[in-house]
Amino acid sequence: MKTIVIDPGHGGSDSGATYRGYDEKDFNLKIALEVRDFLQVNYEANILMTRTKDRAVPLDGRTDFANSNNADFFISIHNNAAGGSGFESFIFNGKVPRQTKRNQDIIHQNLATDTLTKYNVKDRGQKRANFHVLRETEMSALLLEVLFIDDEENLAVLNNQAFIEDAARAIASGTALALELPEKQVSERLYKVNAGSFRNKPNAEKRAQFLNSKGIQPTIVSADVSGTLYYRIQAGAFSIKEKAEKRVTELKKAGISDAFIITEDKELSAPPESIKKITILGETCLSAWQMDAFSRSINPESPLLGYYYKKFGKEYGIRADIAYAQAILETNYFRFTGLVQKGQNNYAGIGATGPGNPGASFQSPEEGVLAHIQHLFAYASTEGLPYEYPLVDPRFTLVKQGSALTWTDLNGKWAVPGTSYGQNILDVYRRMLSFTIGDLKEQR
Structure with missing residues (x-):
């Protein structure tokens, strides 16, 4: 530690x-x-x-x-x-x-x-x-x-x-x-502050603008409730209950009288042996909008990439939701605070090896996601690429195919990953699952 x-x-x-x-x-x-x-x-x-x-x-x-x-x-x-x-x-x-x-x-x-x-x-x-x-x-x-x-x-x-x-x-x-600090893998309780729920997105955006004017940073989270799309205003998520209560008090002083706290128990722990067995190839559990909703709960400006990850993950047999978690880890929730810049559409840090070498660039977000999935395929499979799509990953041939069957096998293989790279990807993924489960509970 x-x-x-x-x-x-x-x-x-x-x-x-x-x-x-x-x-x-x-x-x-x-x-x-x-x-x-x-x-x-x-x-x-x-x-x-x-x-x-x-x-x-x-x-x-x-x-x-x-x-x-x-x-x-x-x-x-x-x-x-x-x-x-x-x-x-x-x-x-x-x-x-x-x-x-x-x-x-x-x-x-x-x-x-x-x-x-x-x-x-x-x-x-x-x-x-x-x-x-x-x-x-x-x-x-x-x-x-x-x-x-x-x-x-x-x-x-x-x-x-x-x-x-x-x-x-x-x-x-x-x-x-x-x-490269590992995220905590312990059970914790999260206190989310709800500051409104709207069917009409402009009304949600108006509420968000009002909160911003009061110095309170909101996040708009979309949710499908019984076939109806709602836009929820989340005015913070806290691990300390007192801080959540303080935020509710601030909201009420600002005129949001119906603000309340949603308590969510997050189960983040997983046995090490189970982690080691999670393969890169496999079925995707989350939907495209669930992936995007999680990312936007942290960074409201995150691009909507869930559709492309779901699409190409299915074609290549890759666990698309975990690949999405890897993209979150690589880009700091698509804030691009490292070597790779937003305009490169490089969500996996492909080719980014250090100062002066920010890595590959791709023509569109779709092509960037395809390159990410192809790079994972190179590690996880010994088969040839599906013929439906051109090879856009510039480093595909540099990877020894089949050399990383699980996410933790990427430790020491992906660019400058450290010894806990795969574990960190799976930590983000568990947070995605916990967020989605908590959101579904709120819909009941």
Whole structure:
């Protein structure tokens, strides 16, 4: 299990930057605690904090703490000041391992892609500096400057709790992606906050726009209830009940009097031997819209690819819903926060081997899905390709056919997968199943 040290900047008598009665140290701690909570709830990792309250910690105390605990990653959270606005990240300006730069790329872009755009915050870029906490740490280290405390517009954003939560979630999920943290395989209870259900999509979109204007991020989830399509407004999903209750209170203050909590028990555990036996070839369990609904419950802008995965999965005998889960893992719910960019239509990271080589590009989403399915077919089967479709996977002939019959057999074979790549795909798939089962229960 990897150890991560989260370092809220300043503290105690060291207030950091100050402006109009606000102290940097308080924002640092608030964001850092949210990052810690998100990682602890969702991922297998040992999370340590240099401080959890308002107390002074010397710089060498922070780095000594991380070094003595043999941490795998150190992340320091700050706010900027003294002229400017926006977000920037730093790594040491001397020699650093390639992994350090990769961590910066992924975490920075994970925050920049969605959160900065949503709150109209400037991206000041990825930088290097000779900061003590970057220089004296023996592990990969990153320092974030999350907005300027002395900029009026930035300060207003920092005082928005929705931004604090969104930024922390982006930092945490980016960290998990960069470090390849396995998602927790334990039973947990999820508290979904329902803020309305509509038959008419424009009415659902109007409700979503209203919630956005109140600083509450909604998700529109479609559901087929007895042949009728409904659009549900989900205003958050929480592992901690108190946070869900707080969101309901916020909704009622905003005028949504009928908001309520839906409790869902998620069974995510599976015996290791069972995991090893799940083959790449086989029947698809989920429908196209169920795949898309799950992805859009996390990223409302996800492309509707379920139809293509279902179509080509059937033609090639591939478990299309698990292939879809792999695409989610590779693209971070189609946010494309890694090497591959959205316009490449490359949902499997085919050919993406490192900086400067973002991999293959395909002419359309349909062709991108076909290439993904063909690449899986190369690993899972020794037979020839079905003749109905042309070969579009540029690396098909580079794969030893039949060398990976199960999803965990992809460990060590797919591009830079780590030793738990197949398990991580199946973790996403179990979440897809749990989401679908929970949604069907709600329809009863």
